[in-house]
Amino acid sequence: MRIQLDFMAVLAQWPLLLKGVAWTLALTAVAVVIGTLLGIACAWVRGRGFGDTLAPGWLKALVAGYVELIRNTPFIVQLFFIFFGLPAAGFRLSAETASVIAMVVNLGAYAAEIIRAGLEATPKGQIEAAASLALNRWQTFVRVVLPPALKKVWPGLVSQIIIVMLGSSVCGQISTQELSYAADLIQSRNFRSFESFIVVGAIYLLLSIAVRHALNGLAARFLFGRG
Amino acid sequence: MVDFSLWDIVRNLLLAARWTVSLSLIAFIGGGLVGLLLLMLRLTKRPLAEAFVGAYVQLFQGVPLLVQLFLAYYGLGLFGIDTSAWVAAGMGLTLYTSAFLTEIWRGCVGAIPRGQWEASQSLALNFGEQLRYVILPQAVRIAIPPTVGFLVQVIKGTALASVIGFMELTKVGKTIANATLNPFLVFSCVALIYFLLCFPISRYAKSLERKLHVAR
Numbered sequence: 001m002r003i004q005l006d007f008m009a010v011l012a013q014w015p016l017l018l019k020g021v022a023w024t025l026a027l028t029a030v031a032v033v034i035g036t037l038l039g040i041a042c043a044w045v046r047g048r049g050f051g052d053t054l055a056p057g058w059l060k061a062l063v064a065g066y067v068e069l070i071r072n073t074p075f076i077v078q079l080f081f082i083f084f085g086l087p088a089a090g091f092r093l094s095a096e097t098a099s100v101i102a103m104v105v106n107l108g109a110y111a112a113e114i115i116r117a118g119l120e121a122t123p124k125g126q127i128e129a130a131a132s133l134a135l136n137r138w139q140t141f142v143r144v145v146l147p148p149a150l151k152k153v154w155p156g157l158v159s160q161i162i163i164v165m166l167g168s169s170v171c172g173q174i175s176t177q178e179l180s181y182a183a184d185l186i187q188s189r190n191f192r193s194f195e196s197f198i199v200v201g202a203i204y205l206l207l208s209i210a211v212r213h214a215l216n217g218l219a220a221r222f223l224f225g226r227g
Numbered sequence: 228m229v230d231f232s233l234w235d236i237v238r239n240l241l242l243a244a245r246w247t248v249s250l251s252l253i254a255f256i257g258g259g260l261v262g263l264l265l266l267m268l269r270l271t272k273r274p275l276a277e278a279f280v281g282a283y284v285q286l287f288q289g290v291p292l293l294v295q296l297f298l299a300y301y302g303l304g305l306f307g308i309d310t311s312a313w314v315a316a317g318m319g320l321t322l323y324t325s326a327f328l329t330e331i332w333r334g335c336v337g338a339i340p341r342g343q344w345e346a347s348q349s350l351a352l353n354f355g356e357q358l359r360y361v362i363l364p365q366a367v368r369i370a371i372p373p374t375v376g377f378l379v380q381v382i383k384g385t386a387l388a389s390v391i392g393f394m395e396l397t398k399v400g401k402t403i404a405n406a407t408l409n410p411f412l413v414f415s416c417v418a419l420i421y422f423l424l425c426f427p428i429s430r431y432a433k434s435l436e437r438k439l440h441v442a443r
Binding site (some may be wrong): 089172 | 404417
């Protein structure tokens with residue numbers, strides 16, 4: 001038996017692939033921005049040792065529960081819960097909205113733990129210096145504690161962002177039209193299933209390499225300046 | 228239409244969780260063996276072997292597990308092998324796990340000071356003996372906490388086997404949700420079972436890590 005692979009049949013559907021890439025990148029971009037902010041907020045609530053946070057005990061417990069719950073359940077179950085489960089409770093969401101919410105909630109929990117490690121590594125002198133300059137808590141956190149902490153954990157955060165981007169392939173299961181959904185659509189048109197997923201896998205590989213370079217190089221320079 | 232009581236739902240989900248656990252163990256043990264092989268290959272320091280393992284790790288870490296599972300599923304069929312969901316999911320998850328474990332373990336071996344290699348070499352131990360008597364016993368100690376932690380990733384990864392028709396916890400959950408028209412309750416139970424599986428392992432990994440830092 002000879003196996004004949006026909007990649008041209010898949011590549012001929014390039015508009016679908018392009019649309020898939022655009023959706024994957026768009027979902028990821030939105031999730032990264034909101035998810036990182038959520039992560040910073042949760043890290044602030046949970047963290048210790050960079051000036052006492054004002055968060056009340058119940059809020060700390062709530063955030064701890066959220067972080068552990070998300071980190072110990074699969075993304076696909078979180079997505080199904082949001083997309084299939086919440087409408088039963090009265091929240092009707094489009095597939096795209098459900099995908100973004102799932103990705104934000106997922107990244108937020110992981111980012112919280114990563115950023116917390118950075119916050120807790122703040123030298124005590126920094127906070128004392130900020131206090132002696134009469135900065136209030138908010139100014140101390142946003143201007144003194146947070147920037148170096150983010151810079152310290154940035155590579156770890158970038159790895160997590162890549163994981164979330166690759167994880168977004170699951171969103172195709174609820175008919176969000178991202179890259180792996182495109183593969184499914186193409187194989188249903190020309191029955192070249194193996195080739196479709198090889199092509200899409202290769203695109204994901206290129207995307208993950210490109211996004212890592214972009215975030216570690218350009219974005220880091222933009223966010224943190226030189227050095 | 229069959230009526231499902233809460234106990235029916237939970238019982239069926241728990242029965243399905245057996246397959247989640249079995250698949251996790253297969254992937255973890257298989258992935259561990261392949262990962263160990265790759266680690267040995269890398270430690271030989273032959274440029275070709277190092278390049279191969281590097282590419283292997285990059286490939287499996289840069290492509291979504293979902294796509295890997297589809298490739299295993301359709302790929303095996305293409306080569307004329309009877310593709311049961313077991314074979315495809317087992318193989319896909321084993322390869323995925325091996326790439327991550329070999330990378331974790333490389334870091335652990337890399338953390339052993341060079342002097343240990345040099346000292347064992349000066350005692351006329353050959354490469355295998357250096358690994359066996361000097362390097363690995365120390366590396367294993369550092370490697371245990373992250374390896375246990377990765378088991379959680381494997382368990383969560385098996386949830387994706389549902390998309391190629393493997394009847395594990397997530398797939399059965401989806402089926403029951405469709406049958407009972409109560410996805411909110413069913414997916415809550417599914418999430419809870421995953422949590423009960425993963426959370427103790429996460430805690431254990433964390434406590435192991437803490438112990439290791441105290442010992443140093």
